[in-house]
Amino acid sequence: MPSEGEQKGGKRVQELANLVRSIPDFPKKGILFRDITTLLKDGDGFRKAIEVIASRYENADIDKVVCIEARGFLLGGAIAYRLGCGLVPVRKPGKLPAPTEKQTYELEYGTDTVEVHRDGIQPGEKVLVVDDLLATGGTARAAVDLVEKLGGEVISCAFLIELRGLNGRNLLDKYDVFSVINYE
């Protein structure tokens, strides 16, 4: 039987899940898109979602939140502010003006690349990687690889939503992974 604390946590997560909107056939036919904008626009829901993630790391001495363009930016800034740590964007190629490390990863068809400023992370810094959604895990793993290329230590990867059926955790199996809302 779940404890009172777990029941409260479960109720809170269910309330957050109820704020996510599911949209069929976006961005293409057959995809059920989980739209977080209906959660973000709800002041209480947004605050609770950030709290659920950030409170898990408040004693982890995180130095940097690394967040992934573009929806990861919406959460990453709030989490970094809440934790009182620095914020480092992982971006699509060509957006960052100073020298970068690049990481290419596989898509269903073809590849994609993300990059980070080389001076974004110092060796030994503790890093929390943040994105809105864990799907196949390719982008998150690329962000993790970038952090490690720069000598950072990935403490955890945190997501608002995880699509369990896509097994993104397999690509992150050496790392701690946390997601607030899970779908099969």
Add this chain to the structure above:
Amino acid sequence: MPSEGEQKGGKRVQELANLVRSIPDFPKKGILFRDITTLLKDGDGFRKAIEVIASRYENADIDKVVCIEARGFLLGGAIAYRLGCGLVPVRKPGKLPAPTEKQTYELEYGTDTVEVHRDGIQPGEKVLVVDDLLATGGTARAAVDLVEKLGGEVISCAFLIELRGLNGRNLLDKYDVFSVINYE
């Protein structure tokens, strides 16, 4: 003679300005790019920057922070969290899955378009528009127009950086405009 409070504020802003990196000829020759990633990655600097903006609006009963893709997301999420209000992204076309309002605006050469979910703002809601940079003001004005199309009331537009010489305030002259760091 400035008051002690103004002197403190001025010192704080100068400290923040010192964290911004200037990169010549990015994204193209002749542009001096103001790179905020060096400020964002500094935990104290990031926290102070969010505080300077958010504290200005803490008694303004803001319902929604509207932030502009992509760097505006990094600040907007933290400001909305700090104010305890909802967060609404203004995005490039095709990214938002539900019905949108669109706004096209002029660039130096050609036009660009941004959009927002129609259900992102309810009529009468008080809105703070947030972006990282006020340059010519085209994007910010488009965001303001979107808010008003949805019946929202634009309380203010807040920027981390303003390039005064580009006169972005002219396009926003009916609105309150606040920027933390100013360049001529």
